[in-house]
Amino acid sequence: MKTAKIELHLHLDGSLNLKWAYYKALQREVIPEKETFEEFYDRVFAINGSHSALSITKFDLMCDLLQYREDLFDATYDLARRLYEMGIVYAEIRFASQHHCKKGLSQYDAVKAVVDGAKKAMEDYPIKIGIINCLMHKGDSAAFNYKENLETITASEELYKHGLVGLDLAGFENNCEYSEYAPLFKIAKEKGFRYTLHAGEMGSGAHILDALAMEPERIGHGINCIQDDRYIEALLERDMPLEVCVTSNIKTTMNYASHPVRKMLERGLKVTLNTDNMVFSKSNLINEHYQLKMLGVSDDTLMKCTYNALDAAFCDEDTKEYLRKII
Numbered sequence: 001m002k003t004a005k006i007e008l009h010l011h012l013d014g015s016l017n018l019k020w021a022y023y024k025a026l027q028r029e030v031i032p033e034k035e036t037f038e039e040f041y042d043r044v045f046a047i048n049g050s051h052s053a054l055s056i057t058k059f060d061l062m063c064d065l066l067q068y069r070e071d072l073f074d075a076t077y078d079l080a081r082r083l084y085e086m087g088i089v090y091a092e093i094r095f096a097s098q099h100h101c102k103k104g105l106s107q108y109d110a111v112k113a114v115v116d117g118a119k120k121a122m123e124d125y126p127i128k129i130g131i132i133n134c135l136m137h138k139g140d141s142a143a144f145n146y147k148e149n150l151e152t153i154t155a156s157e158e159l160y161k162h163g164l165v166g167l168d169l170a171g172f173e174n175n176c177e178y179s180e181y182a183p184l185f186k187i188a189k190e191k192g193f194r195y196t197l198h199a200g201e202m203g204s205g206a207h208i209l210d211a212l213a214m215e216p217e218r219i220g221h222g223i224n225c226i227q228d229d230r231y232i233e234a235l236l237e238r239d240m241p242l243e244v245c246v247t248s249n250i251k252t253t254m255n256y257a258s259h260p261v262r263k264m265l266e267r268g269l270k271v272t273l274n275t276d277n278m279v280f281s282k283s284n285l286i287n288e289h290y291q292l293k294m295l296g297v298s299d300d301t302l303m304k305c306t307y308n309a310l311d312a313a314f315c316d317e318d319t320k321e322y323l324r325k326i327i
């Protein structure tokens with residue numbers, strides 16, 4: 001049975017149409033002019049580990065070809081269209097505006113381009129889209145890109161609740177003390193932003209406690225909560241929604257059967273199912289649901305995950321009411 005689905009955790013730069021990305025990379029001279037599509041494909045998938053030092057190169061490559069307003073607009077529009085065609089009724093697409101300012105765009109320009117691309121897609125297709133702007137966890141201290149992260153917050157203010165629905169902390173959670181990012185999210189909280197935080201994905205489950213102290217409304221991944229009951233209890237206590245991205249995780253150290261998602265569901269955690277990166281994970285939300293079904297997760301439980309996502313979505317109440325009717 002085809003059911004309407006909700007995607008809360010999807011990175012724009014990791015979910016481009018690869019053929020489009022190839023022609024764009026040629027046009028924008030990001031790759032050599034003689035590079036074939038096959039060579040480009042190999043470049044994108046050269047390293048399978050999704051969190052090695054080299055994997056950031058894949059994201060850098062995709063971000064490098066998204067440095068112009070029209071390209072950000074087109075990429076977002078196209079992603080929204082493909083999501084609609086898959087039966088997704090609401091999606092939150094995230095990106096980091098600070099990675100799209102190499103050719104003269106301001107962070108605000110980048111956010112505006114993505115928000116406008118999503119708006120146009122919503123005019124043309126019956127899908128609802130919210131945009132999330134990511135602060136980046138990189139460098140060996142939060143000071144490394146503090147200025148850019150602060151700018152991400154301020155550049156998001158004008159479009160917040162006008163296409164932009166929230167903020168995130170993405171990147172390499174092990175690079176420095178997680179809690180170094182707390183002051184930035186204190187500012188975000190004071191400005192009224194809703195936000196989610198990547199935590200307990202590639203790093204220790206203890207980061208989940210650091211993240212919870214920063215008062216997010218959701219946690220990105222959070223799968224390493226299974227390292228310690230204290231982490232699970234802390235999440236249960238807050239009924240904290242978790243954006244679980246199974247295929248994205250199994251690229252590294254586990255397979256579908258050994259992924260903690262089933263344990264998390266058994267413990268009663270508020271799991272939502274998501275894709276993370278359609279290109280790098282070679283997956284989409286239909287596949288994420290399918291893989292869990294193959295592991296014996298019931299239709300009722302999968303539906304519960306969709307309702308969890310609806311509850312946890314950053315969209316306004318009118319949109320939620322509309323979604324409740326069509327799911």
Ligand SMILES: [Zn+2]
Nearest residue numbers: 011198220276
């Ligand atoms: Zn992510």
